[in-house]
Amino acid sequence: MKPVSPLAPAAFPQLPVIAGAEFAAVAAGVKYRDRKDVMLVRLAPGTAVAGAFTRSSTRSGCVRDCQTKLAAKVPPGAGAAIVVNSGNSNAFTGKVGDAAVAAVTGAVAEALGLPAARVFSSSTGVIGEPLPHEKITAVIPALAANLAETGIGMAAEAIMTTDTFPKGAAATVQGEGGTIHIAGIAKGSGMIAPDMATMLVYVFTDAKIAPAALQRMVDRNVGGTFNSITVDSDTSTSDTLLVAATGQSPAAEVKGAAAKAFETALAGVMRDLALQVVRDGEGATKLVEVRVTGAASDEDAARVAFAIANSPLVKTAVAGQDPNWGRIVMAVGKSGATADRDRLTIRFGDILVAEKGWRAPSYSEEAGADYMKQAELVIAVDLGLGRAKRTVWTCDLTDRYVEINADYRS
Numbered sequence: 157m158k159p160v161s162p163l164a165p166a167a168f169p170q171l172p173v174i175a176g177a178e179f180a181a182v183a184a185g186v187k188y189r190d191r192k193d194v195m196l197v198r199l200a201p202g203t204a205v206a207g208a209f210t211r212s213s214t215r216s217g218c219v220r221d222c223q224t225k226l227a228a229k230v231p232p233g234a235g236a237a238i239v240v241n242s243g244n245s246n247a248f249t250g251k252v253g254d255a256a257v258a259a260v261t262g263a264v265a266e267a268l269g270l271p272a273a274r275v276f277s278s279s280t281g282v283i284g285e286p287l288p289h290e291k292i293t294a295v296i297p298a299l300a301a302n303l304a305e306t307g308i309g310m311a312a313e314a315i316m317t318t319d320t321f322p323k324g325a326a327a328t329v330q331g332e333g334g335t336i337h338i339a340g341i342a343k344g345s346g347m348i349a350p351d352m353a354t355m356l357v358y359v360f361t362d363a364k365i366a367p368a369a370l371q372r373m374v375d376r377n378v379g380g381t382f383n384s385i386t387v388d389s390d391t392s393t394s395d396t397l398l399v400a401a402t403g404q405s406p407a408a409e410v411k412g413a414a415a416k417a418f419e420t421a422l423a424g425v426m427r428d429l430a431l432q433v434v435r436d437g438e439g440a441t442k443l444v445e446v447r448v449t450g451a452a453s454d455e456d457a458a459r460v461a462f463a464i465a466n467s468p469l470v471k472t473a474v475a476g477q478d479p480n481w482g483r484i485v486m487a488v489g490k491s492g493a494t495a496d497r498d499r500l501t502i503r504f505g506d507i508l509v510a511e512k513g514w515r516a517p518s519y520s521e522e523a524g525a526d527y528m529k530q531a532e533l534v535i536a537v538d539l540g541l542g543r544a545k546r547t548v549w550t551c552d553l554t555d556r557y558v559e560i561n562a563d564y565r566s
Contacts, residue, residue, distance in 0.1 A: 163435035163443055163531060163551075164321040171308050171326045171339040174360040176200030176402025179307030180299040181314035184291045187243025187281060194292055195314035196299040197358070198268055199236040200402045205276070206371035208378045210395030216247035217257045218277045219396060225273050230367065236274040238358060238398060239264050239292070239299075240315050242343070246279040246287035247393035256289035263293040267300040278356050278396045280343060281317050308360075312341040315356055318560055319345045319436055325428035327421040329363075331407025331414050336363045340425045344433035345387070355433050357382065357397040359425060362405035363418060369410070373419045374399050381426040384548045386465050387437035397426075434549045439556030442474055443532045449545040450501075450538040456493035457546035460537060463491035471553035474533065479524030481509045488537060499540030505533070 181195040199205075207226050209219050239260060246253045261275040268275075279287060312322035323342040328335055344355030374397065382397060399422070410418045435443055446465045451457035464470055464487040473480040481502055488495050498513040504527045508516045527533070 172337040175404035178303035180302040181310040192314040195311040197238040204367040217253040243281040256287040315343040323432040334406030342429040364403040364409040377423040437551035439554040440551035451544040452542040459491040459493040465550035475552035477528040501538040503536040
């Protein structure tokens with residue numbers, strides 16, 4: 157059994173039942189033995205679906221299929237379904253991969269009495285290997301027979317690959333006339349870098365909301381959540397975020413003042429799931445928040461933040477609990493952002509490390525070393541040039557990351 161990340165939550169959270177969303181998971185043997193590896197979600201008629209996806213030029217057939225379906229006109233009152241397998245990403249598999257997507261989504265459509273255009277699929281795992289889709293289609297009847305509103309925890313387990321724990325998050329909002337529930341699950345551990353995100357994420361809510369309004373909320377909040385994390389700077393071919401609103405809450409349609417509260421709660425669930433992915437970064441032992449302020453532009457703030465967060469030298473220093481702030485100076489300098497040595501300020505948490513072009517007189521190596529022993533760290537850089545800022549999250553880089561990825565296909 158693989159070791160669980162030391163940054164993992166104490167337990168999988170108690171997620172609320174989302175009326176109009178039913179879940180099932182089974183072991184199909186796509187790659188793994190004796191573990192659930194396919195999950196199915198059935199969504200009630202009238203469900204609104206929004207999404208965001210990788211911008212990779214080698215994105216998978218599932219991603220392209222989902223994008224096409226979300227762009228199409230939705231028949232009034234249409235239901236929907238989501239089917240996901242782990243162990244094989246069905247990416248870079250050409251027309252064979254496209255046929256596999258059609259076979260799986262078609263089997264789900266037939267089993268649930270849905271149009272194939274309303275069945276969304278995802279695959280995650282090894283790239284470049286044909287998906288044994290017949291193993292998935294063979295278990296569709298069993299999945300359909302076992303759908304239950306309480307099955308979301310099993311679904312979270314079924315989508316895991318190198319993850320060491322299932323990821324879930326929830327929120328409730330008081331709407332006009334009733335309570336609105338939000339529950340989300342995610343998978344992600346390696347090949348994590350911003351480009352929508354690098355993971356699979358599924359968020360469900362019983363809110364009544366128009367598809368266009370839901371999509372706008374997703375678009376507004378993906379940047380500060382899933383596009384603000386990085387484990388190893390590599391972007392997957394399969395990144396998918398789907399948000400489904402079943403409309404089954406007794407609360408009135410999400411509009412006006414209620415929309416702001418709902419969006420805040422949705423963003424909170426997205427952020428929670430994003431940080432769980434970083435906490436489960438392959439081999440991770442530390443969660444690092446990189447805060448950049450005082451940049452001349454938003455673009456510069458992002459350049460600096462990700463230069464620090466993606467630097468192998470910074471990340472290995474963090475793993476070794478070495479307060480090597482010179483590597484942060486290096487990362488700022490290589491980022492391509494406008495920077496001025498004499499205006500730059502660096503902090504570890506509340507500890508002032510460097511300012512005015514030199515190490516701060518108050519800084520001691522002992523204080524820095526003690527701070528680096530913590531499991532959760534903040535590296536703060538102020539460029540002193542403007543008002544733009546960006547916060548991103550990353551983890552350390554350990555020898556365990558190499559071990560996991562050196563034999564990933566075995």
